[in-house]
Amino acid sequence: MSPVLQGAATILIGVFGCIGYFYASNIILDRVLFPARGPKAGRNINRANQVRPWLFLFPAIFALGLYLVYPVVGSFYRSLFDRAGDDFIGLGNYIDLINEPTFRTAVFNNFLWILVVPAGSTFFGLAAAQLTDRLRWGNIAKSLIFMPMAISFVGASLIWKFVYANNADIGLINAAREALFGAEPLDVLQIPFWNNFFLMFILIWIQTGFAMVILSAALRGIPEETIEAAIIDGANPFQVFFRIKVPQIMGTIVVVWTTITILVLKVFDIVYTMTGGNFGTQILPSYMMGYMFRDNGRATAVAFVIMVIVLPVMVWNIVQARREQR
Amino acid sequence: MDNIAGRKSHLTWAVNISVILMVLIWLIPTIGLLVSSFRDREQISETGWWLAPLPVEMTFRVRTSPEGAAQQNGLWVLEGNVFATPDMEEQLGDDDAELTRFGTRGVNPTEFAAGETAELRGGGTLTVNSDGSWRAESEEEFGPRGPTIYFAAEVPPQFTLTNYETVLTADGMDRAFINTLTVTVPATIIPILIAAFAAYALAWMEFPGRGLLIAAVVGLLVVPLQLALVPLLSLHTSVGIGQSFLGIWLAHTGFGLPLAIYLLRNYMVGLPRDIIESAKVDGATDFQVFTRIVLPLSFPALASFAIFQFLWTWNDLLVAKVFLPSDADSQVMTVKIADDLLGSRGGDWGILATAAFVSIAVPLLVFFTMQRYLVRGLLAGSVK
Structure with a gap:
């Protein structure tokens, strides 16, 4: 059939x-x-x-x-079992993992991702939400910034391959470098350490729209009187934004931040398609896929490490949800 | 709020410019992909997509044959047109190209300007004009092969559907497209049904342990998918489902449920209590209240979850890689692109761009037509 x-x-x-x-x-x-x-x-x-x-x-x-x-x-x-699944080896898989340099790189990079991606997405999202708020074409702008949400991580990676390509006739970055400085093309995905940030930007590019939509609704929900009072007291637009608006939507900012944090720990597609975890860009989800189908003991151990990293967020989410219900 | 920026025109300018900049950064990469997918593959490697509407200078090589050489005034003369060869005609189609420079050696294919006369290595001279016509003269008869002409020509921009033809016929994306659709539709519809009933129970029915269950759903929202892969795959194998479409439908149903229940419950809880209670007073059972009142009223929430689940399953790579067999018959598009095309067609940018665009076209369409529901769903799921 x-x-x-x-x-x-x-x-x-x-x-x-x-x-x-x-x-x-x-x-x-x-x-x-x-x-x-x-x-x-x-x-x-x-x-x-x-x-x-x-x-x-x-x-x-x-x-x-x-x-x-x-x-x-x-x-x-x-x-807790070995590769074949027959012998109990206790924490053996975890100990092997800790002794492996790639695993340590992956954990380090993962924490970088957790720090940078939610921060970047929330920052750009908040900026976009505030800036488009009063524009006549704000809704079109929002729609376009929101669009990457619909694109798969694989599709987004391919899109950004056309920006990062190691060829001045395909990659925008190298084209700009050549046009401005006459520099030779370089593979930005092979620059140690910084290549991580180029990969992270792809996820920021995707998630900014999400942050923007939610923060924009939150900004609109702020009582008008508080802002009017601040303006009458002589606050300039920046003061209004940072002292009046941001504190009032802090709760929403935290929700956006944690939601993106959780997502970061699930996404293996970008690293998998862009670098395959080479050049020091490995992160835990894609590191785990390397063991999938080969060594289930190791794969599950990595998955459990991810779970342990997510756990605080999970507990916090539940506490929040319980509080809202009361 | 308008009066803040309204009074300060320079600030309005700054706002406009920064938004334009941001929109450009967010839009340009996707446009690049779209433009590249329509370009001729030779042209992609010559100039960037941002120069796509301009003519492209490309270098070519034409081998001539000594047939038709004639003796005129004691010289052997061979004539022809570089654009008249079958290869070039295929490349150019009906367009006119303009030859700019030519050469006689592969190491320096643009040594001479069009119209100049070059010395041939085997003796004699070669003149190539900008319309492509050339004339070689030699005191001796030409050898078994005529002179090889290298030249650079301004080729008009070419936009074709060839990439789409290749991707959809030769590269098996058509099959992958159907597979993706096959995975997506049941994986979207089934969780909605299951979740709707559960959400109703959690929103409007009184029973012990309700709060605990709601908390559990919130907790399960964040369980990393990675944990589920190994145990469930072995479970599927042991009950005989193995790696199959049935397996991936079940998996997507399970993974989508927490969000579905959470979204739908949040929405249903906000429905007016009066309607539901008066229906119950009139003797409606819970089942009737649910199917006749709550379900129709929850349409916006159902729609927004359906869009989420659709986008998520359509775009998913992880679950498809694990729960579907990796052969070409059941590959979905994301797997096809990530595992197949990136490997075998790694340098073929036109094909890659086209494949990517084929895979994101449907989600983009859904996104732009149903954006309203998507936004509403996001808001219901995140802020209360």
């Missing part, structure tokens, strides 16, 4: 399966298990209503448990 037909069949089965499940389970609950009839009608309705949430939730809980909760445990368990 061709994948297209298979896909169509899956959509049908999936959709009707889901609808059928919810519909049928509700009917069984109401008519068969706890019918709202007879002497126990009242108690039955209550019981049915206690069970119903779990019917609604069951597929989601099952899928979440299998695809996201189990892997956390499963990955950690697997990382």
Whole structure:
């Protein structure tokens, strides 16, 4: 069966399966298990209503448990075994990793990414949000800055290959260098240390639109009176921005910052397509892909290290969400 | 707020200029890709895409044949036109090219200006005019091969669809495109259904442990995908799914659920309580309330999650690399580009640009037509 037909069949089965499940389970609950009839009608309705949430939730809980909760445990368990998965070696994989220079480079670079990308995206996003706010063509500008959000990391990497290319007739950077200084072309992706920043800029380019959209909404939500009061008191535009507006949207800035931080730890595509992790640009997600299919013990160990790095953000997110609910 | 900048015109200027600059930086790389994808592959390597509308000076080599040499006034004369060879005609099509310089040696192909007369190495002279016509004269008969002419010509800019033809037919992107679509559509629709019911339960049903579940969903939002790869692939293999489309649909469903539940719950919780309660008073069951009232009212949130999930699955490389087989029959476009084309076509910029553009065209279309929903979804997901 061709994948297209298979896909169509899956959509049908999936959709009707889901609808059928919810519909049928509700009917069984109401008519068969706890019918709202007879002497126990009242108690039955209550019981049915206690069970119903779990019917609604069951597929989601099952899928979440299998695809996201189990892997956390499963990955950690697997990382304690050797390559073949037969021998228990305790923390052996982790110790091997720490002794490996590439792993240390990857961790170092990953922290660089975590520092630079969220900061850069939030900065550019905030700047774009504030600057386009009063422009007549602001919405068009926003739309264009937001556009890279739709582009895949692979596509974005290719787009930027045309900027970074080691050839003055293809790469914009080398063309500019040649035109301005008459310099020989150079491969910016091979400059030690700084090449990381060229890769990071691609992700900043993608994420700025996200930051801009959210911060722009937050800026619009600031009560007008506070700004008017500041202007009457003689504040200049910069003071209004930094002293009045930014403090009021600090909460949103933090949300944007953490969201991008989490994303940074997932993205392996850019490094994978641009340098393959060579020239000292390795980061953990792409380092892990190097072990995928070859040494599952190592791969899961790297994945768990990523999890440990994400953990503080996760805890913070949950605490925030709990606070909002109260 | 208008009065701040309105009074200070120089500040307005600064704002306009900085926004223009930023938009340019954000836009130019993509335009470069688009322009490059339509350019002739020879021209791509000669001039940058920013010079695409200008004629390109390219160097060529034409081997002539000594056939047709005639004796005039005691000299052997051979004539022809460098642009009239089959190769050049194919390159130029109907366009006119202008020859600027020519040469007789490969080490210096632009030694002489058009119209000058050059000494041939084997004896004799060669004159090449700017319209491409040439005339070689020699006192002796020409050898088995005629003189080789090197020349530089101003070739008019050429925009073709050849790259698209190559990418879509010879390079298997058509198959990859269909595969991407096959992965994306079920992986977008199924999680929406599952999440909608769960979100309703978390938003409007009272039961013990609700707060805990919501917190768990928030926590699961940030679980790195990398953790799931190894355990789930071995799970899929052990239950017989293995690396297949079914496997990737399930995986995308699982990975998309936290965001879906979170977004939809945030939206549903904000629906007016009166409507739902009066429906319940009138005897509607939860199932009816959900399908008749909550689901239709939540359309904007459903649409924005659908766009997210669509973009995410369409653009995904990681999950496709792990949960799909790596053969050409099931490769999606991102894998095709990253693993296949970048390796085998690494230096062929026209093909790369075209492949990239084919893969980003659909998301861009979705983005520009549904931007409103996308923005709304982002706002619902991040700020409350």
